[in-house]
Amino acid sequence: MSLNHKLQAYINGNFQLYQDTFLHISDLSIQRGYGVFDFFKVQEGKPVFLKDYLERFYESARLMELTVPLTETELTASIHQLLTINNLPLSGIKMILTGGYSANGYDPAEPNLIIQQQPLQLPTQDMIEKGIKVITHDHVREIPRAKTTNYAMGIRLINKIKQAGASDVLYQKDGVVSELPRCNFFIVTQNDTIVTPSEDVLLGITRKNVLALAGKKYRAEERTITIADISEAKEAFLTSTTKRILPIVQVDDMVIENGRPGTITLGLLQDLIDLEQQL
Amino acid sequence: MSLNHKLQAYINGNFQLYQDTFLHISDLSIQRGYGVFDFFKVQEGKPVFLKDYLERFYESARLMELTVPLTETELTASIHQLLTINNLPLSGIKMILTGGYSANGYDPAEPNLIIQQQPLQLPTQDMIEKGIKVITHDHVREIPRAKTTNYAMGIRLINKIKQAGASDVLYQKDGVVSELPRCNFFIVTQNDTIVTPSEDVLLGITRKNVLALAGKKYRAEERTITIADISEAKEAFLTSTTKRILPIVQVDDMVIENGRPGTITLGLLQDLIDLEQQL
Numbered sequence: 240m241s242l243n244h245k246l247q248a249y250i251n252g253n254f255q256l257y258q259d260t261f262l263h264i265s266d267l268s269i270q271r272g273y274g275v276f277d278f279f280k281v282q283e284g285k286p287v288f289l290k291d292y293l294e295r296f297y298e299s300a301r302l303m304e305l306t307v308p309l310t311e312t313e314l315t316a317s318i319h320q321l322l323t324i325n326n327l328p329l330s331g332i333k334m335i336l337t338g339g340y341s342a343n344g345y346d347p348a349e350p351n352l353i354i355q356q357q358p359l360q361l362p363t364q365d366m367i368e369k370g371i372k373v374i375t376h377d378h379v380r381e382i383p384r385a386k387t388t389n390y391a392m393g394i395r396l397i398n399k400i401k402q403a404g405a406s407d408v409l410y411q412k413d414g415v416v417s418e419l420p421r422c423n424f425f426i427v428t429q430n431d432t433i434v435t436p437s438e439d440v441l442l443g444i445t446r447k448n449v450l451a452l453a454g455k456k457y458r459a460e461e462r463t464i465t466i467a468d469i470s471e472a473k474e475a476f477l478t479s480t481t482k483r484i485l486p487i488v489q490v491d492d493m494v495i496e497n498g499r500p501g502t503i504t505l506g507l508l509q510d511l512i513d514l515e516q517q518l
Numbered sequence: 519m520s521l522n523h524k525l526q527a528y529i530n531g532n533f534q535l536y537q538d539t540f541l542h543i544s545d546l547s548i549q550r551g552y553g554v555f556d557f558f559k560v561q562e563g564k565p566v567f568l569k570d571y572l573e574r575f576y577e578s579a580r581l582m583e584l585t586v587p588l589t590e591t592e593l594t595a596s597i598h599q600l601l602t603i604n605n606l607p608l609s610g611i612k613m614i615l616t617g618g619y620s621a622n623g624y625d626p627a628e629p630n631l632i633i634q635q636q637p638l639q640l641p642t643q644d645m646i647e648k649g650i651k652v653i654t655h656d657h658v659r660e661i662p663r664a665k666t667t668n669y670a671m672g673i674r675l676i677n678k679i680k681q682a683g684a685s686d687v688l689y690q691k692d693g694v695v696s697e698l699p700r701c702n703f704f705i706v707t708q709n710d711t712i713v714t715p716s717e718d719v720l721l722g723i724t725r726k727n728v729l730a731l732a733g734k735k736y737r738a739e740e741r742t743i744t745i746a747d748i749s750e751a752k753e754a755f756l757t758s759t760t761k762r763i764l765p766i767v768q769v770d771d772m773v774i775e776n777g778r779p780g781t782i783t784l785g786l787l788q789d790l791i792d793l794e795q796q797l
Contacts (some may be wrong), residue, residue: 258542261540262541264529264539269547269614270555272666273669303674344612345673346673388548388551389668391551391598391634391666392661394546394626395581395661506636
């Protein structure tokens with residue numbers, strides 16, 4: 240168990256050492272993988288785009304018929320209390336809402352709410368400068384609009400990704416791509432249109448911000464992306480809370496353009512960093 | 519938390535009170551829904567078809583790239599030790615293997631192994647005599663051959679099932695049915711052939727036994743079942759470890775034959791009870 244021994248976590252109204260924070264095994268997250276979560280960045284001690292993440296957390300709960308036991312105001316206050324206690328200026332905060340301690344191991348009970356804070360690992364400069372390779376896998380996420388704790392497919396593919404010398408996996412079904420396990424996917428077409436899939440994806444906060452930033456300089460579209468579209472793309476990248484924008488230079492055997500991160504991708508990354516600074 | 523205060527559970531080599539058995543929140547089952555499990559019945563203090571369930575447990579672990587920390591002999595010994603400690607003659611035993619305490623909340627670590635024992639709730643005589651109604655839902659399970667802890671879809675549908683006045687849900691995709699969240703599905707055709715889906719299903723131990731029992735008296739087949747097949751069926755039923763065989767008399771608006779449990783179904787249930795007694 241690799242734990243940071245100083246950090247505290249929140250669980251059901253209490254603040255306590257993260258290392259001492261446990262759930263009883265009757266919790267539906269353990270018994271049935273039933274839970275939702277969300278994750279946002281803290282920079283210089285301040286949550287980044289917090290309101291968007293809270294909104295999505297409540298929406299995920301609603302889609303999974305779970306009730307967040309705190310109002311948004313109360314949850315925000317608890318987050319700020321944890322920030323003060325831990326004093327970790329660059330970090331990630333994860334909120335997890337589970338199906339609770341189920342009497343029969345199936346029916347949901349009163350949900351358990353956890354808030355945990357961890358040091359943040361941003362992509363290395365090397366990854367940004369070289370870009371990454373991804374493989375594809377035939378899959379579409381269940382209930383894609385909900386940020387559930389179900390990452391069974393992504394984690395099961397970790398070894399396959401490594402064996403292929405890749406960094407991540409892009410889900411596709413019948414030639415239509417959707418998303419990566421923890422990231423959204425974008426391409427830049429030959430006529431400089433920024434495109435991201437509209438269907439069967441988690442509505443990423445970074446995705447939303449990048450679409451808005453892209454729309455100021457280029458045409459930005461949410462529509463179907465096929466494997467054939469990728470093979471003709473000028474640039475490709477992923478977006479996520481932690482990774483911001485990371486260039487993708489190869490998808491399976493398809494090298495994107497000249498195999499190097501594109502200028503539009505890197506420009507959007509700078510725009511995103513600037514936007515985060517303005518908060 | 520509704521817990522039986524006397525029962526003990528096994529966790530990573532230790533026997534302790536079930537009520538005191540917890541996992542740290544860094545466990546991948548909590549963080550990412552990553553785990554497999556299996557569940558078998560204990561009757562008159564003896565595990566029923568134990569070897570089959572253990573085999574499937576190890577196979578689920580293999581499919582999810584997890585390693586059971588005990589050999590089959592060691593696991594069997596631990597199960598028998600728990601049986602002796604708890605002395606609960608009619609019960610269910612669940613083994614859960616999780617992705618372990620992950621340092622980064624994504625990469626699997628050393629798995630956690632839990633064995634828990636609970637009183638068993640068999641279907642009521644009334645349910646068997648009347649049969650149940652099920653609804654259908656457009657879904658096919660991820661990695662169906664692995665008994666993962668992911669029941670997000672089934673649990674999310676609990677309220678929808680209740681609202682429809684039904685007892686369970688049958689997954690179908692493009693008119694082809696697969697299974698229920700915790701049960702396999704069978705029909706009896708007008709010419710007395712017993713049929714169960716071959717693809718995209720968990721290989722139930724009760725399913726296997728029922729196929730063998732059915733094969734002694736009737737034609738028994740594993741093949742595709744469509745919604746149209748159900749509408750023409752003479753009988754329908756589900757199988758599961760806990761429920762054995764339970765007649766299904768209605769699927770959505772389709773009443774099966776005369777809406778009453780069929781004689782072949784009830785005969786197979788008796789055959790199954792007899793088989794369990796012979797162990």
